[in-house]
Amino acid sequence: MFETREQRLLLQAFLLVCALLFSGANLLHAQNLGSISGLVTDKSGSAVPNAEVKLTLADTGLIRTFKTNEAGNYTAPALSAGTYTLEVSAPGFATFRQTNIALNLRDALRIDSQLELSTLSQAVEVTAETVQLQAENATVGQVVNGQQVEALSVNGRNFTSLAALVPGASSTQPSLNTPVGVTSSTAIAFNGLRTSQNVWRMDGQEDYDRGCGGCIAVLPSVEAIAEFKVETADAGVDTGFGSAGQMNVSTKSGALQYHGTGWEYVRNDKLDAKNFFTNLNGQPKPPLRFNVFGYNIGGPFFVPKLYPLSKSKTFFFFNEEWRKLRQSSIFNVPAPTLPQRTGDFSDYPKPITDPTNGLQFPGNVIPAERVDRNALILAKPDYIFPLPTNANGFYTKSSSVPTDLREEIVRVDQNFNEREQLFFRFIEEYNNQNFTNNLWSSSSYPTTTTLLVNNPKLYLGQLTSTVNPRAVNEVSVSWTYQPLDLSLFGNYQRPAGLTIPELFPENRQNRNPNISLAGPALGVNYDLASWPWTNAAEIFIVRDNFTWTRGSHT
Numbered sequence: 001m002f003e004t005r006e007q008r009l010l011l012q013a014f015l016l017v018c019a020l021l022f023s024g025a026n027l028l029h030a031q032n033l034g035s036i037s038g039l040v041t042d043k044s045g046s047a048v049p050n051a052e053v054k055l056t057l058a059d060t061g062l063i064r065t066f067k068t069n070e071a072g073n074y075t076a077p078a079l080s081a082g083t084y085t086l087e088v089s090a091p092g093f094a095t096f097r098q099t100n101i102a103l104n105l106r107d108a109l110r111i112d113s114q115l116e117l118s119t120l121s122q123a124v125e126v127t128a129e130t131v132q133l134q135a136e137n138a139t140v141g142q143v144v145n146g147q148q149v150e151a152l153s154v155n156g157r158n159f160t161s162l163a164a165l166v167p168g169a170s171s172t173q174p175s176l177n178t179p180v181g182v183t184s185s186t187a188i189a190f191n192g193l194r195t196s197q198n199v200w201r202m203d204g205q206e207d208y209d210r211g212c213g214g215c216i217a218v219l220p221s222v223e224a225i226a227e228f229k230v231e232t233a234d235a236g237v238d239t240g241f242g243s244a245g246q247m248n249v250s251t252k253s254g255a256l257q258y259h260g261t262g263w264e265y266v267r268n269d270k271l272d273a274k275n276f277f278t279n280l281n282g283q284p285k286p287p288l289r290f291n292v293f294g295y296n297i298g299g300p301f302f303v304p305k306l307y308p309l310s311k312s313k314t315f316f317f318f319n320e321e322w323r324k325l326r327q328s329s330i331f332n333v334p335a336p337t338l339p340q341r342t343g344d345f346s347d348y349p350k351p352i353t354d355p356t357n358g359l360q361f362p363g364n365v366i367p368a369e370r371v372d373r374n375a376l377i378l379a380k381p382d383y384i385f386p387l388p389t390n391a392n393g394f395y396t397k398s399s400s401v402p403t404d405l406r407e408e409i410v411r412v413d414q415n416f417n418e419r420e421q422l423f424f425r426f427i428e429e430y431n432n433q434n435f436t437n438n439l440w441s442s443s444s445y446p447t448t449t450t451l452l453v454n455n456p457k458l459y460l461g462q463l464t465s466t467v468n469p470r471a472v473n474e475v476s477v478s479w480t481y482q483p484l485d486l487s488l489f490g491n492y493q494r495p496a497g498l499t500i501p502e503l504f505p506e507n508r509q510n511r512n513p514n515i516s517l518a519g520p521a522l523g524v525n526y527d528l529a530s531w532p533w534t535n536a537a538e539i540f541i542v543r544d545n546f547t548w549t550r551g552s553h554t
Helices: 005-022 146-151 159-165 276-280 373-378
Strands: 034-042 052-057 063-067 073-079 082-089 095-103 108-110 113-115 123-127 140-145 169-171 188-190 199-202 225-233 246-251 259-268 288-300 314-334 394-415 420-435 448-454 457-468 471-490 515-517 524-526 533-548
Touching (some): 052 073, 063 073, 095 113, 140 159, 146 225, 159 169, 288 394
Antiparallel strands (some): 052 063, 052 082, 140 225, 259 288, 288 314, 420 457, 457 471
8 A cells, every 4th residue: 555665654653643542642741731630420430421521720819720531541631830629510410529628740540439329518638648649740850839939048049959850860960050050050961961951941931042052031139039940861852862860840820819029048258267278378258249139919800890890810030139159269379489570499309401402491490591581571560470479489369240130020811711722932131251260261360351241031932722612722932042252351362562573463352372381389270261252142932732632632
C-alpha cells in the first residue's frame, strides 16, 4: 500500500503524532498550570457517563465545569495552582463533594469519585488529604509554596538557592549571591548532570539567557513568588531543551480579598567578622551595605456601579522592589616594586638573565639602555600595575562594587466566564552593576572597571478556553528581551608615546594591549577582554495545547 519511501515516512510521522496525543497527552499540559483527572463510577463500579464535574478555586471563586465521557472519565486541564473544591453530580445520584484539594504548580492529580444512589437532594462530602497523590505521570519534583519561600532563610533574597534544598542537588553558589539575574550564580547540579542543562521558567515562560549557558534573565522578587517547583527526573515532554533540573516559578495573582505588604531586608558589615587578609594587614573591614525593600498589592479590580458587576471577574497584582548592594572586592596580589619597574631586580631572589646570551645581569640590574621604552611607559606607578601596599610586596585593597536594581511585576487575571480565562504578566528590571576589574577577563588589579547596564523584559499572555466539557485549549504568547551593555572605565587607553605596533590597526577605542607578567613572584595580568560589548537577545514563543478526553484516553 505504501510503496515509496516518502509515503512510509509520512505514515511513521502520523503514527508518532498519534502516540504522543493519545498515549502521553497527560504530559502535554500547560507549562505553568496543573490538571486534575479521574473516573466517576457508581457503587457497583460501573461508569457514570455525562456526569457534571465542577471545580471551584478558593482564592478567586472561579468555577470550571467539565463532563465525564462515555467511559466515565474526565480531565480538567490548564488549572492554576491553588486550593480547589470538586463537585460531581448526576441525575439519580447524591452529589459528591471533595474539599481542600491542593493543586501545586505543574501537578497532574487523579481524583476518582464514587456516587451513591439517591432520590433526594443529598451530598457526600470528603475532605482531601494534606498531600495529594500524583498518579498521572512519573515526574519527580518538589514544591516550595509561597509561605515557605518567604519564611525560609534565603541568602541575598535570591530564590535560586531554594533549588538546592531538594534531594539530589549539589550547589556551588557563593555565600552572598548577586541580586541580579544574568550575573547571579545558578550553579546547582541535579543528580550529577551539568548545570548548563538546567532550565528556568516563570509562569511557563523561559526565564533563561541561552547565551550564558545557565544564567537566568530576570530574578523575580521572593515576595512575588506564589510557588516554586523543582523537577529533577522524568520531566514531561513539554520541558524542552534542558535535560537536567526543571525550575518552575509561579507568580502571585490577585484574589477576592485585597492583600498588600511592604518589606526591607538589611545586611551590614557592622554585623560581620573581619576578613583574614584585611585583619592580617591591619586594614578595616570592607564595607557591605545590602538593602532589599519594596511593596506589593493585589486584589479584585472593579469600579462601583461601572465595572464589573461581580468582583470575581478581574484581578490584579503589582510588585515593586529595589535592591541596593554596596560591597567591596578584596585584592591581595603581588605587585612590581618601584625599582623593578626601571629594571632593578637586586631584591629579587632569582637571577635575571640576558636573553641574548643566557648570562645573569650584574647585580640583577638591567642596564638602562636595555630597558624597553614602551615597558617604562606601561609600568608607570598606579597606571596599570599599582605599587605594593605592604612590605611583603603585595597590593592589598578593598574596592567598591555598587549594584542598583529596580524591578516591577504586573499581573492581570481576567475571568470572562466559565469557558474563557485570560492572564497577562509583565516583568521588567533596571540594573546598573559595577565590577572592580574587567568582566569576563583575568585582570589582577582594579585599575580598569566595568559597568554592566541590563534592562530585561518578560511579557506573557495566556488564554484558556473550554471548547466543550471534554475539550480544552490553552494558547500562550511570550516574549523575552535581554539587552546587555558593557562599558569600560579607568586606565584602558594607550598613553602618549607608546609605539607598540597594532596587530589590527583599526583600534577605535585606542585600547592598551593585554599584558601578562609571568614569574614565580608575580604571575599577574592586565586584560581588557571584549568591550565595548552590546547584545540584545530575544526569544519569541507561541505555544498551543489542546486537551481532548475520549474514552479512557486524553
